[in-house]
Amino acid sequence: MEERKVLLIEDEPNIIEAIRFILSRDGWRVDTHSDGKSAVEAVRERAPDLIILDVMLPNRSGYDILNDLRGAEETHDVPVLMLTARGQTKDRELAERLGASRFMTKPFSNREILETVRELVG
16 A cells, blocks of 8 residues: 655644654654745645645745645645634634635644544545
């Protein structure tokens, strides 16, 4: 079976470590990127099976990145799990409108992240 790749676009070290630990143990290869400005480029270079995208990033918002990903042919269909510390309805609605596959509020449980990732990639 081919190794499944996740690109985690997140700038909080503790969250990066937690997600990397959970997913690596489940057999995923986890690449990370922490700068919003070059995030779309990183996705193109790494061609992940799934993107986990934080809303609050340095230099660029996760919403803008998602918008670009959905607007480009090669990244249009890649599943994107959005993470945010703010779980307000308007945040969720915006994420859905821009094409997020799933939306998850921090803090999340290990099981929650693992189940969602497995579900999105199937």
